[in-house]
Amino acid sequence: MWRLAVAFLLFGTLQAVDRQNFKVCDQSGFCKRHRSIVEPTGYEVIKDSIKLNETGLHAKIKNKDNTLKLSIVVLKDSTVRVLIDEDEGALRPRYQPLDALVNREPEQQKLKKSKEEENATKLLTTDGNRVVLIHKPFRIDFYVKDKIVNSINSKGTLKFEQFKKKVLLTDKEKGFWEETFKEIKDTKPYGSSSVGVDIAFVGAKFVFGIPEHAEGYQLRDTRTYEPYRLYNLDVFEYETNSPMALYGSIPYLVGVNQKRSVGALWLNAAETWVEIEPTTADKGALAKEVLDAETKPRNVPQQNARFISESGVIDIFITLGPQPNDIFRQLAALTGVTPIPPEFALGYHQSRWNYKDQKDVKEVHEGFVKNDIPLDVLWLDIEHTDKKAYFTFDKDNFAKPEEMISDLAENNRKLVTIVDPHIKKDGKYHIYKEAKKNKLFVKDVNGDNYEGNCWPGDSMYVDYTNPKARKWWAEQFAFDKYKGTDKNVHIWNDMNEPSVFSGPEITMHKDAKHHGGFEHRDVHNVYGFYQHSATFDGLKARSNNEIRPFVLSRSFFAGSQRTAAVWTGDNKADWNHLRYSIPMLLSLSTAGLPFVGADVGGFFGDPEEELLVRWYQAGAFQPFFRGHSHQDTKRREPWLFNSTTTDAIRQAIKTRYAFLPYWYTLFYEHAKSGKPVMRPFWLEFIEDESSWDEDRQWMVGSGLLVKPVQEPSAKEVSIYLPGKRQVWYDWHTHKARPSPGAVQIPADLNTIALFHRGGTIIPKTSEVKLTTKENREQPITLYIAVNQKGDFANGTIYLDDGESYSYENGDFAYWGFTFKKEHDYLHTITSTNLDKKGKLDSDVYIDKIVIRGAKFYPRNAHIFLDDFIPEDLEFEFNRDNFLMEIENPGAYVTREFKIDIHS
Incomplete structure (x- = not known):
């Protein structure tokens, strides 16, 4: 029977996604309850519960229904953690996906100062930020250099459904104890355990993040629209321009303005919905905090995000920036980075x-x-x-x-x-036999091995949370x-x-059981x-x-x-x-x-x-x-x-x-x-606000701008060149273009708009081979794009063996290249070892140097190598597009050299 169901499922996907297989907020009891909140939920701090310590505070908050415990912890590098959980005596523990963090307990930072006042407790960090806990109504404000940049619960939407012992169902509690979707029942023996709160990004004109959705890069206003859903699902041939959940979820948002960027990580692994409300700071409780001599609250943009999760705790990490580079470093400190991949993985x-x-x-x-x-x-x-x-x-x-x-x-x-992850149910299959013997499968609501249908037919699922x-x-x-x-x-x-082809929304039943007694809804x-x-x-x-x-x-x-x-x-x-x-x-x-x-x-x-x-x-x-x-x-x-x-x-x-x-x-x-x-452009060009929501172009690193043709039979492609006081060079023609502004280039079948940013140096393989391993041994061409002033450019190159971990023991090279105007008649190109721990001496050499934007007339050029005896260099210079090409300079990538260009 399952094969017939799968056949219908796959046939349907060849036409288009069947949206009826997937919930909207109105069909999700907890989402609907949270979204219906109109008035503040009335939480306030129990004043005599506040306990200050050297890295933050602990307190309790309450409203007429609940008492919850709160902790605010200041972390290293301008990051603050806010945790809200049930008070002592809860019926069961709540799940926290702490393995998502690099360290389950991130490193804390000592406070510079703390002060408890009548209606607020203030924490001053050693890196100059301020966290203010407002007692009544409960709110947490975050300041960078005395400017409020973020606030938790400024709209008063905090809702925390505590575990309960089962009582008779009433209309008011519809969906609290059990729900049915497409005839599949979801039981909740302890009732609904959802959590949610609003997070305001003060000063942010745009917010970005919370993948994965087939949507535009800038997150849209959801007030008259479906919230964004974070719930990992198998969605065949998904729709575009939709907030539907897809295959993965990262509950991280970034709010951006020209002076500062702020991020918020909502560390919760349950089904989550996110609402976005663009507004201005005069529309809510933060108006008095924003008002100053220069800025009226009505002129300050604000993005209110609201996270709603089916279970778990409220665990929020605020990364305070203030600059784009800072928030990426701060997020990496929390959730990690991609280690250097094997080089083959970057090939085709x-x-x-x-x-x-x-x-x-x-x-x-x-x-x-x-x-x-x-x-x-x-x-x-x-x-x-x-x-x-x-x-x-x-x-x-x-x-x-x-x-x-x-x-x-x-x-x-x-x-x-x-x-x-689905394991074929077959007594002769060694993987199935071992997993069953060692009790490694997910359990169903009754405590038996959870069984579902997937490609092999009847399948069991390994409990990877164990x-x-x-x-x-x-x-x-x-x-x-x-x-x-x-x-x-x-x-x-x-x-x-x-x-799970036979499961609700083509995934696992939420009341399935995992390691530690947690339900699938939690993990x-x-x-x-x-x-x-x-x-x-x-x-x-x-x-x-x-x-x-x-x-x-x-x-x-x-x-x-x-x-x-x-x-x-x-x-x-x-x-x-x-x-x-x-x-x-x-x-x-x-x-x-x-x-x-x-x-x-x-x-x-x-x-x-x-x-x-x-x-x-x-x-x-x-x-x-x-x-x-x-x-x-x-x-x-x-x-x-x-x-x-x-x-x-x-x-x-x-x-x-x-x-x-x-x-x-x-x-x-x-x-x-x-x-x-x-x-995205805002990472490199925070001063150019008009470019921030651009999502048809992108940067590769800091040096390359890319825009592929995205329309059929296009005769030309229009490119926006971001940044102020920048110069861009068409990669193919070397022609210089100032920014900000748009340019059009003809679009034949081989066209991809590619621009080289002035002020950067990019290494490129001179002769392409058919695999990365062969390619990495080829000579390098250095492409130097001179900045708008005509006096500087720099870039880097990294080498190791491409496959092992020997780089951890010094078998690598990380070198920098700098082009510099020394004076009106002398320009230099130098190489520098940027990390002396790297001991790799590579045979890869530089066989050509291309200088774009060379607004000087070179008379001669020579290179200094190890013996510091100058050797003459041959070059060509094109006066029409200020292009200088130095052939065969004889320099190696991992050895010092200096080139003098006299004009």
Whole structure:
């Protein structure tokens, strides 16, 4: 019977998402109750409960129904934590997803001063921020340099449903003790346990974040619209321009203005809804706090966000910035960064559901080589397994996996296999037998093993919230257990929301039971997080912690960046999905997850050739670059189209490989600073307010601006050049353009708008090879874009072996390059070792230097190397576009040099 249901489900998805399978707020009892709050809920601080300590305070708050405990803790680096929980004597503990944090107890900071007054308690931090607890009505205000920037409960919407002993149902409590959706009952033995409160971003004209939604980058007003939903779900062929929940959830928001940026992390793993209300500061309780001699509250924008979660506690981290760089560093300190990925993972990945056998894999592999198209990874979807039993290979179609993997490895390529969380219910399947024997499965409401339907049919689900289960899962990747694999096999965790075809909203029943007695409703959004984290640990352990793993996950939560890349799921081959992939990836990057991408060409449907080319051009400048498609689509290997299309795809992929030295450096720098690799404009150009909500263009690092063509049959593409007192150079023509302003360029099939920011230096591979391993050994061209003043530019490059952890022991190089005007007749280019802990001396050399915006007339140039004896350099200079090219300077990337240019 389940097969028939699945067939109908999949048939429906080929048409469009069936919205009736998924709730709206009005169908969710707790969301509806919270959203109906009109008057303040009346909480106030119990004054004699306040207990100050050296890093914050503890207190109790109450209204006519509840008494709750409150703690405010000041953390290192301008971050404050606010925790609200049930008072002592609660019927049961509430779940906190603390493993999402780098440290379950983040490092605290001593207060500079604290003071308890009649109606307020004030905390002054050592970094100059102020936290004010208003006693009645309860509110928490946050100040940076005496300016209020954020406030919790300023609208008085705090609601906290405490666990109760069951009583008779009444109309007033409808949905409190049980709910039914599409004939599936959800029991609540302790009643509804929802929590919610409002968070005001004072001064913020825009708010960004809370992925994942197929929406614009700027979060919209939800007052007459559905709230944004955070509930990890398997949504086939999802709609664009919709606040529907998708595959992952990161409950992190950023509010931005020109002087300061503020973030808020809502650490809760339950189903969550988020309302957004744009307003001004004179419209609420904060008007008196905003008023000063220069600014009237009505002129101060304010964004009120309201988080509503089905269970858990209120655990909020406010990152106070004040600048964009600061909030990314502060978020990284809480939830972590992506460690330097293996270099192959930044290359091009080719996937399909499914390559049917080893002969098919071999032919696809050879096709890339024969057609001179770079490739680093081939992927195998669910059909490669023995009847959907993961950690196995089909005995007929993939009878000799070692030979297939060896063939790829000999050509410097990798294999990725899929391993999903649903375990085939089969007494002969060793994974099922072990998990059942060791009691590692999720339980149903009655305490039996939870059973649902997924690709194998009847399936059980590993309880990854159980540390014992995670350890066992990690062990399954050992080479003697996952037979046929070696270090060249990496892993794809799909369907890990978790997807349950027979469950409510195609996921697990909320009253299922997990480790520690928690219900699935408590842990839902971290289920996939725990799976991919255990997978990463297993891949790392199988190599004795020597080889960097690559794991792709569809489900994610805050902190997922530490162990996984993610993609935007089952998108569609249409222009709208191409366009919306950009704000989706920007939102993920904003929320701390940098290694992100979208299936090139769209998963569902057959893209027209022009769309496919444009998607390749976009994907070439996005962090994770993979072509992937549904089994019912036509084959899409790049050489299967007309020669014009194949040539354009080849050029896009080769462009990606040419910029790999820059990409790899950016991922290293992310690991140090938390700054994303794919960046929104406001991160780099906070002074240019008109650019902040731009979501059809993006920055790659600080130096490259990208805008792919996103319309069919476009004759030209319009690009906005952000920033004030900036200069931009068209990458292809070298022509300089001032900013801010818009430019138009012609759009033939090979066009991708690419601009080089003045003041930056970008390393680029001079001759592109077919794999990242071969590519990394090639000479480098340095592209120098001189700033508007004509006197400066700088950039960096990072190198290591590309695959191991030896960089942790000094086997790396991190060097900087600087172009500088010394005086009217002398300009210099110098290299500097930026981290002396790095001992790598590479043979990679610089075979060309291109200077854009060289508004001087060079007479001669020479280079100083180790012996400090100048050697003459040959160069060409184009007076029409101020372009200077130095050929064969003889400099190495990891050795000091100085070039003098005399004019």
